[in-house]
Amino acid sequence: MARNEGSLYRRVADDLRRKIETGQLQPGNELPSERMLIGSYKASRNTVRKALDLLINEGLVSSHQGKGYFVRQDNTLPYYGRRLETKLMGSSEIYQVWEADLRELGREPRGDLNVSSTEPPADIARMLRLDEGQGVIARKRTRLVDDQPYAFDATYYPYALVENSRLLGAVDIPGDPDEVLAELGHKLKRYDDEVRARMPNPEEERALRVPPGTPVTELARIGYDQADTPVRVHLAVLPGDRLRLVYEHGRE
Amino acid sequence: MARNEGSLYRRVADDLRRKIETGQLQPGNELPSERMLIGSYKASRNTVRKALDLLINEGLVSSHQGKGYFVRQDNTLPYYGRRLETKLMGSSEIYQVWEADLRELGREPRGDLNVSSTEPPADIARMLRLDEGQGVIARKRTRLVDDQPYAFDATYYPYALVENSRLLGAVDIPGDPDEVLAELGHKLKRYDDEVRARMPNPEEERALRVPPGTPVTELARIGYDQADTPVRVHLAVLPGDRLRLVYEHGRE
DNA sequence: AAGTGGTCTAGACCACCTT
DNA sequence: AGGTGGTCTAGACCACTTA
CATH class of the missing domain: 3.40.1410.10 (Chorismate lyase-like)
Known part of the structure; x- marks a missing residue:
């Protein structure tokens, strides 16, 4: 919850992003489901999906059909960093x-x-x-x-x-x-x-x-x-x- | 038009991407408007917008409110490439x-x-x-x-x-x-x-x-x-x- | 004023995963 | 079976650009 600037889907994305950046949501953690977000932000499904899409395109979140949305790991695997x-x-x-x-x-x-x-x-x-x-x-x-x-x-x-x-x-x-x-x-x-x-x-x-x-x-x-x-x-x-x-x- | 695999919005995106890659659509050119795409692909507005979003996130296309969608220039400006x-x-x-x-x-x-x-x-x-x-x-x-x-x-x-x-x-x-x-x-x-x-x-x-x-x-x-x-x-x-x-x- | 994209809603059906 | 995300539709209103 927060009174941010801009459109609804941006506010949802900003809120979730902040939770990720502050560590409230850790890498690997599951995000609230679409249904939950619809409820807590009083937004339509398309709107919360648009917010989640934004986070996906920022590389912060990944989605898995049937399972949920998850905070992405920062995986610079050591044996690849040559x-x-x-x-x-x-x-x-x-x-x-x-x-x-x-x-x-x-x-x-x-x-x-x-x-x-x-x-x-x-x-x-x-x-x-x-x-x-x-x-x-x-x-x-x-x-x-x-x-x-x-x-x-x-x-x-x-x-x-x-x-x-x-x-x-x-x-x-x-x-x-x-x-x-x-x-x-x-x-x-x-x-x-x-x-x-x-x-x-x-x-x-x-x-x-x-x-x-x-x-x-x-x-x-x-x-x-x-x-x-x-x-x-x-x-x-x-x-x-x-x-x-x-x-x-x-x-x- | 093409009979591609996958969902409708992917087919629309694939078609447009091919036109860009083959030079049918040149950098700077305007893409068909959403309305046109809705007509030619018999898709809803949300669906063509999803296709266009995909191309935007691939860095191929940019959109400008009130004007249209355009093929992005590959602008590695010479004076920045130091x-x-x-x-x-x-x-x-x-x-x-x-x-x-x-x-x-x-x-x-x-x-x-x-x-x-x-x-x-x-x-x-x-x-x-x-x-x-x-x-x-x-x-x-x-x-x-x-x-x-x-x-x-x-x-x-x-x-x-x-x-x-x-x-x-x-x-x-x-x-x-x-x-x-x-x-x-x-x-x-x-x-x-x-x-x-x-x-x-x-x-x-x-x-x-x-x-x-x-x-x-x-x-x-x-x-x-x-x-x-x-x-x-x-x-x-x-x-x-x-x-x-x-x-x-x-x-x- | 007319055309373009931007945001948002409500609802439907499908595909995948878990139990 | 029930929950989760994936695709798609139809329609509304807003904001920006051009003429």
Whole structure:
């Protein structure tokens, strides 16, 4: 109960949010049912549902049909919050570091490879400095840990650069895939990371099994060769509620 | 029109989403009005509104009362997508780099300072390795460019470390605030960045004027002294639709 | 004034979970 | 069977924008 500003559904949402923020409702706790809220706020069902929707889209609450609404846990699982060794040029494929970390923890990462030759998305084309019509080879994976999806990633190579290489095959490259680029005369010299937050599309929501209201971190790692030409982009889509990117600077 | 899976409102949303993704509806274009959609899908108003809500929460669409629904622009404005010179230990306060960049572009960054002594949020306490009850000095700012808010940031110092220093005053520290730490015998030696995506709370939505469905990137930069003790956390909250973090690795 | 979206109600039927 | 959330309808009134 409170005399807040604005519309009824906002007042309901504000009240519930405050109860969550002050700890009156703890993570995992069940919220009052729709029926209860209808009674205590003298609101219609649609109105209390709209309030609950707001909290869901803020990432504070999740709903489960037949069970109820629950306060979401802040689950930055420790074994997902890995470190990126920014000096490691040899293993600049991010997932290699993760996989090594995961194996140390006794968990088995997996992921089926999908290789295709396509037009790149606009973002990727910009990063690889490709003109309209220039294609790419895309090597995509949904990565699973203990059969649960935890990240999606893809590596894009300009088609013209790798057209006769092993990278076209739908098989794992033993060791470092960047080695293939080196064999082709494009040894990596440096890379840039571009990090942004966005909402997942429905496909990603399904593939990563993220609840509504969960943004993803999109990390694009652009690799450049000796001539400073971008030769590949490694893209990772990471659920915001499971992952925290860590960069270490200036460590000896 | 299409025979998709699932509920009616999902089919409507899927259709509209496809039109956006294929470019049939371009960024900035107006979507069909609710009335039109009711007609073409033979759905009730609540149902088409639910479909439109979905697209809004995916960050694809925005609505404007009295005007209509519009396809959102992917506005990673170039002058916000700044570079982080990761080697610059002396000006590791991120905003200093940004402000210099902005001034180069002839834009005037501003931001009112707010200094307070409080209990730190759980995240900050973890990063500063503080026990229950140990306070911090928080120096917070909402940064404006040309009177438009574009980022929120705060720096947290353990109270015990800075209790008699200039950092307690609600005035700008000329030069580098980390210099004050150095004077106190805690010269910064290295720092870690922790990056995560999350949804803004209503306060941040208001302060940063982000439309619904826009996640933020939260960047925490933890500074350590010679004894490897964390001495300050600089936290930045960056609207995901305006900013792209760039890290450069291995550049000469 | 007419068109657009924003809030709210009352009621119906369905799907899922627990007992 | 009874409670919970999920989808959908029909209609009302309000607020904002454009002409």
